Amino acid sequence: MNQIVELSKIRSNKGVKFTHAAATPGTHCPMHTALSVLLRLDGISSLVVGTSECSYYSKFVTMRSKGSLHYTYVLDEKEVVYGCREGVIDAIAEMDREGAAVILVLLTCVPALIGEDLEGIKYEVKERINANLLMIDVAHYKRNGYDDGFVYTMGQLAELSEVDEETDHDTIVSELTVLGNTKSTEINRLLTYITALGINVNYIESQRHVQDIAKTLTGSSVFLVLNAHYQQLVENLSEKKTISMYSLYNVYTSKEIFAVCEQMLIDFKIPVPEWLLSSYKNLLNAENKHINDKSKGAFAFGLLPVESFSLANYFAYLGHTVSFIHAERINASDEKSRKSLLENGQNPSIGFITNHSEFEKYIKSHQNLSVVEILSHHLDYTTINWTDALEEMAFDRSLKLIQVLESQRELDFEEK
Template sequence: MEMIQWKHLNRLSEVNSNQGIKFLHRAAAPGSHCPMHTALAALLRIEGVSSLVVGMAECGYYSRYVMNTPYGKQGELHYVYELDSNEVVFGCREGVKKAIKLMDKEGAKIIMMIITCIPALIGEDAKAIITELEEEITAKVLYVDAAHFKRNGYMSGYYQTLVQLADVLNDNSEKPEKTINLLGPSDSEELIMLKDIISKNHIAINEIDGNLSIEKLNKVTGGTINIVLTNKMLKYAKRIKEKFGIPFICLHDIYDVDEISAAYEKIFKALEIPSEIRYNKEFNAYKNEVISLIEQYKPAFENISYICASAELDVLPMSVYLSTLGIKPILLHIEEFDEDSIPWRDKLTARGMDPYVTYITDKSRNVDFDMEASMADKDILSFGYYKGLKSVSIISDKDINAMISLNGYQRTMLLLKLIIQCINQKQY
């Protein structure tokens, strides 16, 4: 489907990095949160880790929207180092070193240095700063590159923070008892059933989501296996495998019932759960309903194209699955495109689907043309609000958030039901 209004955008096949993802409209207004914001939001929920934002006065000011106090509940320090005009030209290494020494003297045990745009632009070397301080302080210093110009949005601030924290965890990999780590939200009905099966086999469960601490993160290194339930935890799981040898299985990026079944089998085998107690009637009910929905609506699915305007969806894995049902993507908002995105890009384009890709900064002005006349009456639906499409064609952000809080058959079932709801309302 050719849309002249999107001609300035790249097709998915043309994209290899974030630099290939262009804004839907020429001016990025109002823009999005930067990685600094999300890194701080993550640290706010992790006990025992202090932070030092390194940047201009604007960065320091906006960082206080997240860290509204310089002192955490467990004695953490959340400070800002603002560059002066001289440091913008000649570098801020010496001043930052003094700031870190001060934080060390005041009792900080782990310090996450957050490098923002200007220090990154002038080439300030965070690794060198850390190396030079190793013999002078007792605190462990880590850093996150939160320069916004290197990213589309904000997600990298979260996963970079977790990846860096893996370097201060203790090695508990020789722990003899079986433990499963659930990385991400695990309170859906299907995950509760999974946890029940695991618990009945006397296997410990460590849930990593929400408020954390270094103590809780340390338990991850004693796990038998990590289960990735959100794309925000994928790079963390990879780093834990690299450092501590703990394997991981992904549930966050699969929708096909056979792939979900295979993933559950891998989990049960890794934990040595007997085959006769691996499933229950509810598990099979979810799976059978997905199969039934596909059989019933397959002809209708093949008439549908869609836009994804949601920042929360991990859109490429979902798009690959929908392509197997004949549902075609025409425009995708992509929050981050990196090395983990490339296999999904290749799978989707191999199926003959090559949508436009973009970064939407303001849903209230998605388009500067009459969407109602050009597209609103076509067989198009949208994941997330897209200006100009009728409400019957839009899967709301509220419904999307409900869907992405799920995993396994249950998530696929809700995804299909949301699409079917649009089909029935609009009568595609």
């Protein structure tokens, strides 16, 4: 673990280092995850621009797609040196002639290295095609992992919000659009309450066709964000029009959660229900009790389905020590948690875990260091089950996290 860096020394994404020199087994590149998003969407085609290796591996994803065109443009020796602008423009035009309504162009490492101009290509070809053209840079060398493949692809959907702006009768007018999974019991209860009081709610993840999504985004001005992968989407939408955004994916304290829910309900002119107040008070009491208990632990945060910095910051708020955080990058949304950790005297090591066997040795070499991770069943990190808690949202999630911490503390006490 000689590649890790203290949080206070990191100023940009380039400051996040691999924990070990050798990546085992390595990670997917963002091209792979960008294409995986398209598998659940209808009406959107793709053009991967890169080497023969990019073409080969992209087919493992797109071969499962139905009803859309998924092409690859393989650079020849001359284009690797002098650029591929003309060839890519011709390929886009050909896809347009074959009926592609929306085309997502993915520029991989080589086009990015030689400096191909995404916006220039888009500007030059737009008069020649009828298709809506989206472009993302998914060069793997610019980033540690693959998360940007999700983020950038979802973010580009904001470009489609202009498609049906002139046809108001086709536009879905929605008071609230939910971005993210709604399996959480508490989120479902909140949305059911809102719907019962006459608020129309749309769920992006229940829509498959990009034209339906475009209409929803066009008619929506209020968004509830439950997943970090949609953060770029709402930011892009905010550049087009005035929107209201309420984020619950990265808040954990009782006061933060209640503030978000209360403000959303106030804006809709809906009273705060008694059960929501009760959930707030229950979590607040549990937090105060846990904070006042002097028995605290040290934690390393591994691979998680949530934003690690905001979760780690919550553990610090509860009085625990944050020793290590696995991070692919530091987002703008992480900055608040980053500052809070440092202001509270927490300066954890930051790194991108590339070798899980070596990471296991690191954990075992630090006495009483527990791991917060949902993939730890592959190795002997810990017996703590965090999955059930992290699958929840809002008050339920934080309360279950405290309950897991309390259970672990009791087990540690019994062992001693």
